[in-house]
Amino acid sequence: MMLNIYEFYDKMERNNIMLSFKGDITSELLTSVLQIMESKLDTLQEEPKIKKKVYNVLVECLQNLYHHLDEVSQENDKIRSAIFMIGKIDNSYNIITGNYIKNTNIESLKKRLEDINILTKEELKEYYKLVLNNGEMSMKGGGGLGMIDIARKTGQKLNFDFAPVDDKYSFFSLNIKISQ
Amino acid sequence: MEKISIEGTPKTPTITFDTGKGFLEIKGRSIPENSIEFYKPLVDWLEKYSSKPQSVTSVNIQLEYFNTSSSKCILDVFKKLEAINKGGSAVTINWYYEEDDEDMLEAGEDYQAIINVPFKMVQVAE
Numbered sequence: 001m002m003l004n005i006y007e008f009y010d011k012m013e014r015n016n017i018m019l020s021f022k023g024d025i026t027s028e029l030l031t032s033v034l035q036i037m038e039s040k041l042d043t044l045q046e047e048p049k050i051k052k053k054v055y056n057v058l059v060e061c062l063q064n065l066y067h068h069l070d071e072v073s074q075e076n077d078k079i080r081s082a083i084f085m086i087g088k089i090d091n092s093y094n095i096i097t098g099n100y101i102k103n104t105n106i107e108s109l110k111k112r113l114e115d116i117n118i119l120t121k122e123e124l125k126e127y128y129k130l131v132l133n134n135g136e137m138s139m140k141g142g143g144g145l146g147m148i149d150i151a152r153k154t155g156q157k158l159n160f161d162f163a164p165v166d167d168k169y170s171f172f173s174l175n176i177k178i179s180q
Numbered sequence: 181m182e183k184i185s186i187e188g189t190p191k192t193p194t195i196t197f198d199t200g201k202g203f204l205e206i207k208g209r210s211i212p213e214n215s216i217e218f219y220k221p222l223v224d225w226l227e228k229y230s231s232k233p234q235s236v237t238s239v240n241i242q243l244e245y246f247n248t249s250s251s252k253c254i255l256d257v258f259k260k261l262e263a264i265n266k267g268g269s270a271v272t273i274n275w276y277y278e279e280d281d282e283d284m285l286e287a288g289e290d291y292q293a294i295i296n297v298p299f300k301m302v303q304v305a306e
Contacts, residue, residue: 031190052245059247148248
């Protein structure tokens with residue numbers, strides 16, 4: 001089978017993708033990607049305010065992937081792999097991530113995201129403080145604050161989807177928009 | 181009395197803790213994947229310091245970015261400071277934020293609401 005790389009390129013170009021990656025998510029990769037994105041934001045001469053917001057949200061999105069893959073993927077090499085894309089359309093930045101998730105974990109994640117999505121700005125602030133102060137700390141220090149923080153900083157609903165893969169896995173995607 | 185420091189990296193802040201002067205500073209970025217590991221030495225130093233603190237303890241938090249993984253560890257640091265404040269050393273936490281950075285100001289206010297230690301919000305120019 002021959003891949004048509006131009007089709008990929010053209011699709012990404014039309015969606016104004018600035019950077020994309022598919023593969024294993026390592027700490028070193030995240031360091032590099034964050035450095036690249038920071039210099040791109042500088043080159044685009046974004047206001048410090050928007051630059052910080054994009055950077056902060058990107059850190060949370062990518063570290064979500066990192067911690068998630070670390071947790072679930074001992075048994076199957078394919079599911080260590082994930083994808084992310086960062087694009088800019090008009091004045092909004094889009095961060096899209098995708099990763100495999102066990103079907104058995106879908107319900108709890110879906111509920112967690114839906115619970116966040118019904119909260120107002122003030123309620124998110126209170127919820128954040130509650131989880132920060134009382135929440136369990138996972139071994140890696142994640143502790144469930146990431147998604148709340150993303151919703152709070154972007155001021156938008158978390159846009160997500162689960163695409164069925166087989167009887168064991170689905171592909172979870174998260175599409176985060178940061179408007180100026 | 182000793183002076184302890186950790187050199188900053190692109191993902192972790194510079195930490196200076198001068199126990200003789202009762203001065204602690206955390207400055208830079210705090211976005212490591214594993215924050216617990218990074219903050220453990222500081223929490224241990226504070227534990228040690230709390231047995232014989234200076235009469236006044238001044239703390240500067242000047243972070244450009246921090247991730248949610250760090251936010252729990254920073255709370256642990258503040259809880260140690262809360263205990264030190266209760267134990268007789270007058271603690272002040274100076275929370276620095278750049279003038280347009282509402283997210284960083286709000287993050288400081290979140291801690292202020294949780295921790296029973298005087299906070300001072302300090303605005304700095306970009």
